[in-house]
Each structure stands twice: as structure tokens, then as C-alpha cells.
Amino acid sequence: MILLAVLLLALLLVPLLGGRLGRLADIDLKAMWAIGVALGLQILIISIIPGRFEWSHEPIHFLSYGFAAVFVWANRRIPGMLIVALGALCNFIAIAANGGVMPASAAAQRSAGIVQESGEFTNSGVFEDPNLLFLGDIFAIPDSVPVLDNVFSVGDILIAVGIVILIHGVCGSKLVPDRFRGAFSTSG
Numbered sequence: 726m727i728l729l730a731v732l733l734l735a736l737l738l739v740p741l742l743g744g745r746l747g748r749l750a751d752i753d754l755k756a757m758w759a760i761g762v763a764l765g766l767q768i769l770i771i772s773i774i775p776g777r778f779e780w781s782h783e784p785i786h787f788l789s790y791g792f793a794a795v796f797v798w799a800n801r802r803i804p805g806m807l808i809v810a811l812g813a814l815c816n817f818i819a820i821a822a823n824g825g826v827m828p829a830s831a832a833a834q835r836s837a838g839i840v841q842e843s844g845e846f847t848n849s850g851v852f853e854d855p856n857l858l859f860l861g862d863i864f865a866i867p868d869s870v871p872v873l874d875n876v877f878s879v880g881d882i883l884i885a886v887g888i889v890i891l892i893h894g895v896c897g898s899k900l901v902p903d904r905f906r907g908a909f910s911t912s913g
């Protein structure tokens with residue numbers, strides 16, 4: 726939900742900062758199938774089979790990142806995409822170091838009002854001795870903020886920044902200076 730909120734806010738700000746939303750239609754996204762498969766796999770393990778086939782969760786989670794990497798690599802010339810890739814890489818490293826689950830701060834989860842269910846797969850969880858917790862879900866939007874209450878990581882912040890740069894860079898808003906936009910091509 727946090728990334729969706731960032732996406733919507735970025736889109737709303739484009740016209741206010743002199744950009745044209747219509748330019749998003751000019752992006753020639755490649756390998757859309759790969760991001761579709763990545764999202765489908767994430768939905769499968771998080772929402773459809775969270776408590777079943779536990780042996781499959783870790784490899785499916787890792788596989789989803791592989792498909793996302795194919796999409797990002799195919800679109801690397803789009804402004805902001807490399808920052809999205811860096812954020813995803815940070816998340817992947819933290820997840821890989823913790824057996825397929827993003828480590829989370831207990832304090833961040835408490836603040837967000839998250840109660841960890843035992844026995845079900847979770848994409849973010851508190852570990853007794855996590856590896857690379859600094860890359861994990863250590864930030865929180867408190868449960869007093871309706872709909873957006875959740876935990877998030879440094880990688881998620883980088884992904885959000887990359888999305889904002891992508892939208893504003895492509896749309897030509899004043900948020901992204903011309904000299905940075907000129908370094909990228911939306912055609913590929």
C-alpha cells in the first residue's frame with residue numbers, strides 16, 4: 726500500500742510541477758510478462774498458499790525476484806529504473822540472508838500494529854537473530870494512519886524514490902532536472 730500511495734502522489738504532482746501525464750503512454754516497457762509473473766508468484770505465496778506447501782515458499786519467493794530482475798534489466802534506460810533495481814536488490818539480499826523472509830524490527834511491527842501469525846508464511850517477520858536487519862523492515866507507518874499502516878525497508882524507500890524519478894522524469898516535470906532526464910531514453 727505504501728508504494729501505491731507513493732505512485733498516486735507522484736502522479737498527482739506531475740501536472741503541478743509542469744509535467745504531462747500523457748507522456749507515460751510513450752514509455753516502451755519491455756518484458757511486461759516478466760513483471761506479471763513476478764507479481765503473480767508473490768501473490769501466490771503471500772495470499773493464496775501462505776500456510777500450505779511450505780517447502781515451496783522460499784524458492785518461489787526467490788524466483789519472483791528473478792523475473793522482476795528480467796523486467797528491470799530490459800527497462801534499465803528508463804529514468805529511475807536503476808534506483809528501483811537497487812532497492813529491489815537490497816530487499817532480495819535481506820530476504821536471501823534470512824531464508825526467504827524479510828527480517829523485520831519487532832518495534833516497527835508493534836508500531837504498525839502487525840501481529841505475526843505463527844505457522845503461516847509471511848513475507849516479513851521478526852527473527853530472534855536476523856541477518857542484515859538494517860536492510861529489513863525497520864521503519865513503520867503507525868497503525869494510527871489508516872490504510873497505510875505497515876513496515877518498510879531501505880530497499881522499499883529506494884524503490885519509491887525510483888518510481889517518483891521514473892514518473893517525473895518521463896513526464897518532464899520540474900522535479901527531475903533536464904540534465905538527468907537527458908541521460909535516459911524512454912525508447913530503450
